[in-house]
Structure formats: C-alpha cells, structure tokens
Amino acid sequence: MTGKRVRPAEASHEQVAASLTSSVSVHYEDLLAPVYAWMMGGAEAAIARGREELAQAGLLDGRIRYAVDLGAGFGMHSIPLAQTGARILAIDSSALLLKELDAHASGAGIVLAQDDLRRFARHLHDRPDLVLCMGDTLAHLPDRSSVRKLVTTVAERLAPDGRFLVSFRDYSVTREGTDRFFSVRSDEQRLLTCFLEFGAETVRVHDMLHEFREGAWQMRVSAYRKLRLAPQWVEAQFEQCGLTVTTVVGPPGMVRFLGTRA
Ligand SMILES: C[S@@+](CC[C@H](N)C(=O)[O-])C[C@H]1O[C@@H](n2cnc3c(N)ncnc32)[C@H](O)[C@@H]1O
Structure with a gap:
C-alpha cells in the first residue's frame, strides 16, 4: 500500500x-x-x-x-x-x-x-x-x-x-467476569466461542474458532468492534x-x- x-x-x-x-x-x-x-x-x-x-x-x-x-x-x-x-x-x-x-x-x-x-x-x-x-x-x-x-x-x-x-x-447492559464468555455453536469438528470486552460505547467481540484438522484441534482468534446500541x-x-x-x-x-x- x-x-x-x-x-x-x-x-x-x-x-x-x-x-x-x-x-x-x-x-x-x-x-x-x-x-x-x-x-x-x-x-x-x-x-x-x-x-x-x-x-x-x-x-x-x-x-x-x-x-x-x-x-x-x-x-x-x-x-x-x-x-x-x-x-x-x-x-x-x-x-x-x-x-x-x-x-x-x-x-x-x-x-x-x-x-x-x-x-x-x-x-x-x-x-x-x-x-x-x-x-x-x-x-x-x-x-x-x-x-x-x-x-x-x-x-x-x-x-x-x-x-x-x-x-x-x-448490549446496553455490561456483562462482567465469566458472563462475558459464551459458546456460540459446537459439534465434533468445530467449536465457536465468543468473548465480549465491554467499553463505554462499543463492545469488542473476540471469536475463538477451534477446528479439528488432521487429528488435532487448531485454534484461530479474531476480533472486531460492535456498537452498543x-x-x-x-x-x-x-x-x-x-x-x-x-x-x-x-x-x-x-x-x-x-x-x-x-
Ligand atoms: C451479523 S451478519 C448478519 C447477516 C444477515 N443479515 C443475517 O441476518 O444473517 C452481518 C453482515 O453484514 C455484513 N457487513 C458488516 N458491515 C458491513 C458494511 N459496512 N457494509 C456491507 N456489509 C457489511 C457482514 O459481511 C455480514 O454478512
């Protein structure tokens, strides 16, 4: 660039x-x-x-x-x-x-x-x-x-x-402690877990994806911001x-x- x-x-x-x-x-x-x-x-x-x-x-x-x-x-x-x-x-x-x-x-x-x-x-x-x-x-x-x-x-x-x-x-009510973690979906091959980090105006959403590949669990994490509307x-x-x-x-x-x- x-x-x-x-x-x-x-x-x-x-x-x-x-x-x-x-x-x-x-x-x-x-x-x-x-x-x-x-x-x-x-x-x-x-x-x-x-x-x-x-x-x-x-x-x-x-x-x-x-x-x-x-x-x-x-x-x-x-x-x-x-x-x-x-x-x-x-x-x-x-x-x-x-x-x-x-x-x-x-x-x-x-x-x-x-x-x-x-x-x-x-x-x-x-x-x-x-x-x-x-x-x-x-x-x-x-x-x-x-x-x-x-x-x-x-x-x-x-x-x-x-x-x-x-x-x-x-998202108007702030979640605290372990209430910020939740399982979105899971099956034998995949788990998607979400972690929410609350700011005053926005919430940072961390998605943790585990996928079972070639005999092992592999994890990828990515995050983005959402507005607290x-x-x-x-x-x-x-x-x-x-x-x-x-x-x-x-x-x-x-x-x-x-x-x-x-
Ligand atoms: C949470 S999903 C909802 C998808 C669908 N409306 C539904 O109810 O399942 C948000 C969608 O908006 C798209 N998106 C987010 N921000 C966008 C933007 N600024 N312009 C265009 N698409 C956007 C994403 O790619 C995604 O497909």
Missing part, C-alpha cells in the same frame, strides 16, 4: 470510520464468513427462521415489490422475500457470503452488490417498499453518526408507506427521520423495530 501513514491522533473521523469498517470485513474474511452458515445452524434452517421472522413482521403477503437487504449475508431474509415475487438488492461486503447467497437463491430475482452498505443508495433503481438490516448488522457500523446517517438515507429513499426492519442485539436511542433515530416505530417480538436478547414512513 502506498500513501501517508496516519497516526491515530491525526486521523480524521472519516479515516477512523473507514478503518473500523475494514476491521469488520477483515474479521469476516479471516474467520467468520466461511463458518457463518454453520454458526447459524446451517443455511436451510436459517432461511426457514428468516422466513418466520419476516412473516411475524407481516412482510410476506406478496405486496413487497422491491426490497433492499443491507448486510444480507448468505440470504436468510433475501431468499424467502424473493420467493414471494419481490425484486431484491442484496448488499454485503463479503464476497464469500454473497456467493453462498447466489448458490442458495437458485435463480430468484436477487441482484447482488459487494459494497459498503452505507453506499446502498447508489445501487438503487427504484424506491424500495422495504429495507432490511438484520442480525445485528447495524451494530457493525463504525459509529453512531453512521447509524444516524443510514437511517436518514433509508427514510429519504423509501417509497411512501415503505418500511425499514432492523434487528440488533441489546440502546433500543431507545435507535427508536429515537427512526422517529426523528419520520419513521413510525412498531416493536416486533423476536428471540430474547435481540430487538426488532419496524419503521414505517408516514
């Missing part, structure tokens, strides 16, 4: 934000993306759960014509939505996850974009009836101002009566952008808001 090295004290807000976003994509590339579908209990089961989530939010009645999935991953929401006849723009920074999405979608009308989700507007070719940002993707953004900007842009771009569904993990704060951003919020019941620990453009 060429160019001037930026010392932290000199880095602009944009430069810090860009390097945090790149630490997320490096984490996915190095460790998480290849095992993401496994971590979610397998793609088929996860897509069935995504279908259930969308049905609970009343979004599978066939009235969505054009939707955007921000941080689409391997398509656990894009795919069931596309099966109702909607056209989908699925955007993600991980080439591997988009490739998996494409393989599972088997010809459904999904356009893929490998890009930073904050640039979604440049990929639109219509006003979406629905924008999704699911599975704690919102917390992957580098700072609160990026979240605020994203909500603003989504609200501006939505069709009249368009909806914005987000789900994110409530309080539900009340996210709700306030929606309301300030003219999105009326309904809370959709979901699994414990996750918050789901459906914002509707007035």
Whole structure:
C-alpha cells in the first residue's frame, strides 16, 4: 500500500470510520464468513427462521415489490422475500457470503452488490417498499453518526408507506467476569466461542474458532468492534427521520423495530 501513514491522533473521523469498517470485513474474511452458515445452524434452517421472522413482521403477503437487504449475508431474509415475487438488492461486503447467497437463491430475482452498505443508495433503481438490516448488522457500523446517517438515507429513499426492519442485539447492559464468555455453536469438528470486552460505547467481540484438522484441534482468534446500541436511542433515530416505530417480538436478547414512513 502506498500513501501517508496516519497516526491515530491525526486521523480524521472519516479515516477512523473507514478503518473500523475494514476491521469488520477483515474479521469476516479471516474467520467468520466461511463458518457463518454453520454458526447459524446451517443455511436451510436459517432461511426457514428468516422466513418466520419476516412473516411475524407481516412482510410476506406478496405486496413487497422491491426490497433492499443491507448486510444480507448468505440470504436468510433475501431468499424467502424473493420467493414471494419481490425484486431484491442484496448488499454485503463479503464476497464469500454473497456467493453462498447466489448458490442458495437458485435463480430468484436477487441482484447482488459487494459494497459498503452505507453506499446502498447508489445501487438503487427504484424506491424500495422495504429495507432490511438484520442480525445485528447495524451494530457493525463504525459509529453512531453512521447509524444516524443510514437511517436518514433509508427514510429519504423509501417509497411512501415503505418500511425499514432492523434487528440488533441489546448490549446496553455490561456483562462482567465469566458472563462475558459464551459458546456460540459446537459439534465434533468445530467449536465457536465468543468473548465480549465491554467499553463505554462499543463492545469488542473476540471469536475463538477451534477446528479439528488432521487429528488435532487448531485454534484461530479474531476480533472486531460492535456498537452498543440502546433500543431507545435507535427508536429515537427512526422517529426523528419520520419513521413510525412498531416493536416486533423476536428471540430474547435481540430487538426488532419496524419503521414505517408516514
Ligand atoms: C451479523 S451478519 C448478519 C447477516 C444477515 N443479515 C443475517 O441476518 O444473517 C452481518 C453482515 O453484514 C455484513 N457487513 C458488516 N458491515 C458491513 C458494511 N459496512 N457494509 C456491507 N456489509 C457489511 C457482514 O459481511 C455480514 O454478512
């Protein structure tokens, strides 16, 4: 790489934000993306759960014509939505996850974009009836101002009566001591353990992956930062952008808001 090295004290807000976003994509590339579908209990089961989530939010009645999935991953929401006849723009920074999405979608009308989700507007070719940002993707953004900007842009771009569904993990309560460790998934070949390190505004997520290869357990560790988003704060951003919020019941620990453009 060429160019001037930026010392932290000199880095602009944009430069810090860009390097945090790149630490997320490096984490996915190095460790998480290849095992993401496994971590979610397998793609088929996860897509069935995504279908259930969308049905609970009343979004599978066939009235969505054009939707955007921000941080689409391997398509656990894009795919069931596309099966109702909607056209989908699925955007993600991980080439591997988009490739998996494409393989599972088997010809459904999904356009893929490998890009930073904050640039979604440049990929639109219509006003979406629905924008999704699911599975704690919102917390992957580098700072609160990026979240605020994203909500603003989504609200501006939505069709009249368009909806914005987000789900994110409530990290507002600090975990301490051994409560910061939890097993995400394990089987005979793999163990994924997570360790959370709480800061005031962010939580550093350390993923430890053990894989049984050639007769021995091998460990890899990678970490990235997530925002500690309080539900009340996210709700306030929606309301300030003219999105009326309904809370959709979901699994414990996750918050789901459906914002509707007035
Ligand atoms: C926790 S996963 C959620 C995936 C999917 N929405 C789900 O519910 O399973 C977060 C996804 O967002 C993607 N991602 C994170 N930050 C991103 C960014 N700034 N731009 C694009 N994709 C991003 C990751 O590559 C990953 O696929």
